Amino acid sequence: MADFGVYFGILLISLASTLLLRVIFTKSRIKTHLPPSPCALPVIGHLYLLSKLPHQAFHKISSRYGPLVYLSFGSKPCVLVSSPEIARQCLKTHETCFLNRPKRTNVDYITYGSADFVLAPYGPYWRFMKKLCMSELLGVRILQQHLPIRAEEIKLFLKSLMKKSELREKVNVGEEVAMLSNNIITRMALRRRCCDVEGEGHQLIELVKEMSELGGKFNLGDMFWFLKKLDLQGFGKRLQSVRNKYDAIMERIMKEHEDARKKREEDEEMDMKGDETVKDLLDILLDIYADESSEIKLSRENIKAFVMNIFGAGTETSAYTIEWALAELINHPNIMAKARLEIDSVVGKSRMMKESDIPNLPYVQSIIKETMRIHPTGPLIVRQSTQDCNIEGYCIPARTTLFVNVWAIGRDTNNWNDPLEFQPERFLNKEGLSPLDLKGQNFELLSFGAGRRSCPGASLALHIIHIALAGMIQCFEWKVGEQGNGSIDMEEGPGMALPRAHPLICIPQARIHPFALV
Numbered sequence: 001m002a003d004f005g006v007y008f009g010i011l012l013i014s015l016a017s018t019l020l021l022r023v024i025f026t027k028s029r030i031k032t033h034l035p036p037s038p039c040a041l042p043v044i045g046h047l048y049l050l051s052k053l054p055h056q057a058f059h060k061i062s063s064r065y066g067p068l069v070y071l072s073f074g075s076k077p078c079v080l081v082s083s084p085e086i087a088r089q090c091l092k093t094h095e096t097c098f099l100n101r102p103k104r105t106n107v108d109y110i111t112y113g114s115a116d117f118v119l120a121p122y123g124p125y126w127r128f129m130k131k132l133c134m135s136e137l138l139g140v141r142i143l144q145q146h147l148p149i150r151a152e153e154i155k156l157f158l159k160s161l162m163k164k165s166e167l168r169e170k171v172n173v174g175e176e177v178a179m180l181s182n183n184i185i186t187r188m189a190l191r192r193r194c195c196d197v198e199g200e201g202h203q204l205i206e207l208v209k210e211m212s213e214l215g216g217k218f219n220l221g222d223m224f225w226f227l228k229k230l231d232l233q234g235f236g237k238r239l240q241s242v243r244n245k246y247d248a249i250m251e252r253i254m255k256e257h258e259d260a261r262k263k264r265e266e267d268e269e270m271d272m273k274g275d276e277t278v279k280d281l282l283d284i285l286l287d288i289y290a291d292e293s294s295e296i297k298l299s300r301e302n303i304k305a306f307v308m309n310i311f312g313a314g315t316e317t318s319a320y321t322i323e324w325a326l327a328e329l330i331n332h333p334n335i336m337a338k339a340r341l342e343i344d345s346v347v348g349k350s351r352m353m354k355e356s357d358i359p360n361l362p363y364v365q366s367i368i369k370e371t372m373r374i375h376p377t378g379p380l381i382v383r384q385s386t387q388d389c390n391i392e393g394y395c396i397p398a399r400t401t402l403f404v405n406v407w408a409i410g411r412d413t414n415n416w417n418d419p420l421e422f423q424p425e426r427f428l429n430k431e432g433l434s435p436l437d438l439k440g441q442n443f444e445l446l447s448f449g450a451g452r453r454s455c456p457g458a459s460l461a462l463h464i465i466h467i468a469l470a471g472m473i474q475c476f477e478w479k480v481g482e483q484g485n486g487s488i489d490m491e492e493g494p495g496m497a498l499p500r501a502h503p504l505i506c507i508p509q510a511r512i513h514p515f516a517l518v
Contacts (some may be wrong), residue, residue, distance in 0.1 A: 033393070033394055033395050034070045034394060034395060035066075035068045035069055035070040035079060035391075035392075035394045035396075036065045036066055036068070036069055036070065037065070037069060037070040037071065037072075038061060038064075038065060038069070038071070040072055043074070044073075044074060045071070045072035045073055045074055045075075045076075046071040046072055046073060047073050047074065049061060049071075050073075052494040053492060053494060054380065055379035055380055055405055055406075055407040055408065055498075056407070056492075058080050058082070058380070058403060058405045058408065059082065059405060059407065059408040059411075061080060062080060062082035062405065062408060067081065067082045067083035067085075067086050068080070068081055068083075068086050068391065068392055068394065070394075073401075076401060077397060077399070077400045077401070078400060078401040078402070078403060079391075079396055079400055079401075079402055079403070080403045080405065081402065081403065081404045081405065082404075082405040082408040082409060082412070083409065083412065083414070084409055084412075084415060084442075084443035084444045084446075085443070086391065086392060087381075087404045087409065087443045087446065087450070088443045089391050089392070090383070090391060090402055090404065091381070091383075091404065091440075091443070091446075091449075091450040091451045092443075092450065092451055094389050094390075094391065095451045095452065096386075097385050097386060097387055097389040097396075098383040098384070098385055098386075098389075098402055099122035099383070099386065099452060099453060100121050100122055100383065100384045100385075100386055101118070101119050101382060101383060101384060101453070102382060102383075102384040102401045103119065107119065109239050109240075109243065110211045110239060110242070110243055110308075111305045111308060111309070112301040112302075112304060112305045115299060115301035115302045115304075115305045116305040116306075116308075116309070117129040117130075117133075117302070117305065117306050117309060118309045118313070122386075122452070122453075124296065125296055128295055128296040129296075129302075129306070130452070130456060132288070133456035133457075134456065136284055137281050137284060137285075137306075137456075138456050138457055138459065138460055140459070142281075142284075143459060143460060143463060145278045146187075146188050146278065147355060149184060149187045149188055150184055150355065150463060150464065150467065151354070151355070153180060153183050153184045153187070154180070154353075154467055154468060154471055155352070156183075157176070157177075157179075157180045157183075157468070157471075158352075158471055158472075158475055160176070161176065161472075161475070161476065161508050162475070162508075162510060162513065164508060165476065165507075165508045165509055165510045166510075168507060169507070170505050170506070170507055171505070171506050171507065171508055172503050172504070172505055173322075173323050173326055173503075173504040173505070173506055174319060174320075174323045174499075174500065174503050174504055175503075177318070177319045177322040177323055177468060178315060178316075178319040179194070180319075180464070180468060181314065181315040181318040181319045181464055182194040182201075182205050182311075182315050184464055185310060185311060185314050185315055185460075186201040186204070186205065186311075187280075188280060188281060188460075189280055189281040189282055189307055189310055189311075190204075190253055190280060190281075190282055190307070191280045191282075192253075200249050200252065200253060203245075203249055204246065204249055204250070204311065205311060205315075207242055207245055207246045207249070208246070208308060208311040208312050210242050211242055211243070211246065211308065211312070212312050212316075212496075246304070246308070247304065250303075250304045250307065251300075253282065254282065254286065254300065254303065254304075257280075257282050257283055257286055258286060261283065261286065261287075261290075281307070281310065282303070282307065285298065285302075285303045285306065285307075286303070289302075289303060310457065313455065313457060314457050314460060314461060316377065316497040316499075317377045317378070317455075317457070317461045317497065318461045318464040318465050318468070320375075320377045320497055320498060320499055320500075321368070321371055321372060321375070321377055321461075321465050322464075322465055322468050322469050322472075323500060323504050324371050324375040324500065325367060325368065325371040325465075325469050326469065326472060326478065326504065326506075327488040327490065327500070327504050328367075328370075328371060328374075328375075328422045328490075329367070329473070329478075330478055330480055330487070330488050330506070331422075331487050331488050331490070332422055335367065335422070335424060336473065338363055339363055339364055339367060339473050340473055340474070340511075342361055342362075342363045342364060343357075343361060343364065343470060343473060343474045344474075346360045346361055347474065349512050352471070352474075352475075353467060353470045353471045353474050354467075355463060355466070355467050357470070358466045358467065358470065361470065362428060362432040362433040363424060363428070364466065364469070364470050364473070365427075365433055365466065366424035366425070366426075366427035366428050366433060366434075367424045367469070368438075368462070368465055368466060368469065369424070369427045369436065369438060369445070370422060370423065370424040370426065370427060372438060372445070372447040373410040373416070373445055373447075374410055374411065374419075374420075374422060375492075375498060376406045376407055376410060376446075376447050376498060377447070377497045377498050378406060378446075378447065378448070378449065378455070378497065378498075379405070379406055379407035379498050380403050380404065380405060380406065380407070381402075381403070381404040381406060381446060381449050381450075382401065382402065382403055382404075383401070383402040383404075383453070384399060384400070384401050384402065385397070385398050385399060385400045385402065386398060386399075404446065406446045406447070407498070409443075409444060409446065410444075410445070415444045416444070438458070438462065439454065439458050440454040448461075472508075474511070474512070475510065475511055475512055476508040476509060476510060476511060477508070477509040477511055478506045478507075478508055478509075479506060479507045479508075479509060480505070480506055480507075484507065488504060489501075489502060
């Protein structure tokens with residue numbers, strides 16, 4: 001209550017000056033043909049229309065005012081897009097106008113400011129890192145090299161669930177799949193497992209969680225320019241503390257990798273056999289850091305920010321999608337049965353699932369597509385215009401924040417029949433899997449964004465999601481409630497990556513024992 005009083009007082013004090021700015025803005029708006037807009041309040045603009053789930057609040061606004069809406073949040077101009085046709089115009093036709101991401105104070109500080117690849121402005125550094133991601137860090141070759149890591153972690157994951165099944169223990173599915181994703185990514189990036197509570201991998205994951213929480217907090221300075229230099233919410237010390245801890249751990253890990261690299265070089269000079277293990281992502285980044293002839297000279301901050309991005313984005317996307325998918329399958333036992341029948345017919349019961357089986361499982365793939373349509377882990381695509389742009393005959397001024405409501409597009413009756421129904425069959429045709437793509441080619445399904453700034457980790461996330469969910473379907477029956485036949489609520493919780501409001505708690509019952517299989 002005390003915090004509310006402080007904020008309210010500040011807003012009242014600034015009311016007079018802001019009203020004057022509002023008058024000036026209104027006059028200028030008459031000259032500029034902006035999209036339709038709800039009634040705005042002094043000072044706060046349209047902030048009063050938001051809720052703890054912005055994508056749902058945006059959907060209500062679009063339902064009333066149309067697929068292109070102009071909004072102002074404090075002193076920040078914004079446009080809201082909720083149709084695939086207009087999304088295509090913004091993210092493809094006029095992509096060059098929307099290649100930047102808006103800066104947010106908390107996120108900018110945590111991710112080392114301009115050193116961060118994900119939030120970096122479109123330019124030479126961003127292009128270099130995107131090319132590096134596609135060719136080296138997250139490309140087909142490196143994903144194939146790390147296949148044994150994923151296979152081993154899936155086996156350990158299923159083995160852990162099997163032990164809980166034997167003891168009839170309840171399982172928090174979200175926690176288990178998050179641990180799986182974290183272990184895969186920490187091993188690929190740093191050659192560490194995050195489940196070792198005393199280890200640095202676990203400490204890093206916990207710090208990244210805290211950073212994500214702080215990064216997602218509403219900062220008054222982002223909305224009201226006159227509060228930008230004031231730390232009224234006390235974020236400054238918390239941000240500094242958590243980033244310093246992350247920085248210290250990353251420096252130790254980087255030093256360890258650099259020492260190992262130096263030893264390998266010395267062994268090679270002495271004609272001795274060096275370490276032939278596959279390089280992790282940090283090794284590759286440090287090689288580029290040490291390369292004087294590199295097109296772009298990476299800093300240590302660039303490397304730390306990239307590793308943070310991998311942890312922050314990669315783990316949530318995979319874990320939340322698997323959790324939502326399993327919840328839908330439990331609520332739709334007929335769909336679960338069809339998926340299990342497909343797996344049994346293709347894989348059989350004499351061996352465990354492999355990643356190489358996934359292309360032969362179109363129904364399982366359609367379940368993933370349908371899950372990401374109705375529960376997108378990136379419910380909003382956020383960009384910022386770099387120049388004035390004309391969309392649908394309306395002027396979108398430079399430095400306007402663009403929100404593409406992926407969640408609303410996935411539930412639009414103009415795009416989908418019975419959009420609130422979970423129907424994987426909508427992604428199947430006579431030839432098998434429909435050509436609707438998850439990687440930004442189809443604007444009805446923007447799970448990983450679109451265009452040049454689409455998510456570079458999409459392939460890795462999909463590898464983890466498909467093999468984990470297929471393994472859980474193959475090996476276990478999933479029981480909910482005291483009698484084992486309960487249903488799952490599908491309420492969404494607050495968060496940038498669309499978590500569930502309530503944890504998914506199940507009791508797994510073994511169908512086959514995966515560790516007796518070859």
